[in-house]
Amino acid sequence: MTEDIIEIFNAGINAVQPSQLLGEYLRVEHDAVQICGERFLKCDFQNIYVIGAGKAVAAMAFETEKILGDNIKEGIVTTKYGHRVATKKIKILESAHPVPDEIGVIAVKATLGLLQKVTSNDIVICLISGGASSLWCDVPHELSLKDVQSTFDLLIKSGASINEINIVRKHLSAIKGGQLIRYCNGARVFSLIISDVPNDDLDVIASGPTVPDSSTFQDAFEVIVKYHLHSTLPISIKSYLEKGISGKIDETPKAGDELFKNTITKIIANNKIAQLAAEKTAKALGYETLIIPEIVIGDTSIEAKKFIALLFNYRGNKPICIIQGGESTLKVTGNGKGGRNQHFVLVALQELKKMNMLDTAIQFSILSGGTDGTDGPTNATGAVIDRKTLLNTLENNLPIEDYLINHDAYHLFEQTGNLLITGPTQTNVMDIMIGIVQ
Template structure:
């Protein structure tokens, strides 16, 4: 069946951005020389190596780092999402909540900063960063509580704001994001190895850029909150913090040119494009005429799903064909249902297919999935839909429109056997969307 082939193509994308592949390409220790992202450092030129980091892929990155560096590592601490921990020898793993942080996130930041107190200017700090770190590394602004920060993050996530907008606000509610983590690294050489989960692989946006000079300001964060009508809905402590920042009473994040960053290197080692290219390679091997939509998809999930279905319907080229795109859509949640952006994408695509004649709908399969293995607060990574899904829905008297309007995609897709469940993938490079055409 075509849906099995869609899942195979998706899984190939995930495999291509596994830390097991990526870390070995960028981290080498051979004959007394440590090479990190192309920079070679003789063993006698540094004292200790410390490993820190956060993200959904951070535990897998840490295990690979241990395999490569072994006893060269003095100490380390990684924070990852619940259910994503892996066994390690030297590097401690802490699990915490995502996307809305909990007390374990706050404790992990405190423990990371405590570890960095041992660092000197003769040491190397390797920072392993991947998607999810913005929430997993959470600290609390003065005068606020964790509950108030949780409320703020939840409002942002539900507002339909793009990831770069969400992270601009996060940076200005933190003492480590937006390059501020480097203030705690005591002039050590810092190498950040980064798996990107944001459009354009913008270093300042990935994980809210803890080791990168920041281009945004308190004024920018205020404008974003105003844009989504959140200012008056924020807790009073957060409103006060933002206002103090705008008035210069709180120092802004460090900017480009700050000598703070003179010993810091940031390298993207994995990205959505790597995954898309691997998916295309697999599709070709399966006999599909393959087309990549080169622009990253960042708009509303429903609108983008409609576009992809229309592109598949209007396709006039050689068949069978596979259209692949990557990115990260947004959803402005209005119902109390269960799901995620990829499930909403898939259910919208199904709605569009249900309006087509049988000969058209029968030739098209749509898959949308998150490369991290989780979509929203669910155990699914996304879903794959086709004419069989339409048939199953009719048999079970499921009304697509009702589920869509309530943002309740998960139960619909579960009942029709359409969910894609991979479990934690130990990587995160945004989402992959696939249209197969017979």
């Protein structure tokens, strides 16, 4: 069953690879190029430039270059360390995620430097995937990188949703929240996006660098207050947000702004596409299937308990494979190592222990993994467990509860051999949770 569940998970990842997606949006003819369904004669524009950022952007750049070839004048994209692929015309930089580093700042400066060459007769293709909020890091002149890093780290560990985190990020930047378009000099801008957020909200993905922003400085400050970060936030950050609220710093551009009149934005992949592909493979392996329509957005522990309850209370035909997607929130305490997917599976393991599952003949397997191949600050994608895992923890007296309290799922699953490790997948459409009961 464990082999099956990993095959099902991998099918979801394979369906949202840039190589499977970009050919629908980019085409070359003898005398023209097509971008997002719009046809441009080569004599009607001057140059095509490619920019972008995200965990999947290197593979996106590779495919874009493969399709458009010499039609590309120049390009530069930024991805996470270890995600680089070989390209010829598009330069690939690597920077840090989820807390930005100096290379992320350099990457933004290099991107803006390239955009200085762009004119209104050019086309800019902006490739975006999740992770860009950190990988592209610009620091307003009143702030320091250290203060921005500290703020990002506090937000990530606070339990705030990605929407809330990115509201703050957008208001500590001069390119996020639609502001990147200000540097495109009136060129046609096509944004091709792999979505990694619930409901595919365009102004949340990568902090929405090329789309109107619906949030304000006031909203950003309210996030800080909601998660009780006011006392730990760097003073310079609080001061900067307060200046924005008072109108001393320009607000991000909103819907209806003329700035966006030459922009087209397309989501080319999302979590739903991955779920459907996973379901197709599960059916081919002989499982009944159920996709849970609700996207996971709540607390990791609560969501894991709900998933286990649904899986083991299922009364339909079996064996059953239940699939869900999303991105839970995790408020980190303790000094352990792990990520939300590993924590999700560890909570599931604790629930199975409480249910005395070893006293039954039921066979099961449970997996939760990040489609980008990384889960938190670890080399694991997530974790996958079955009856043997539960038996292993009990026989070796591994204190599941202690590992949960310390948010140390990685070290427990490292001992039991249940870490799911794929390496960088070159895509990113949130997380997938899969449960099988036979």
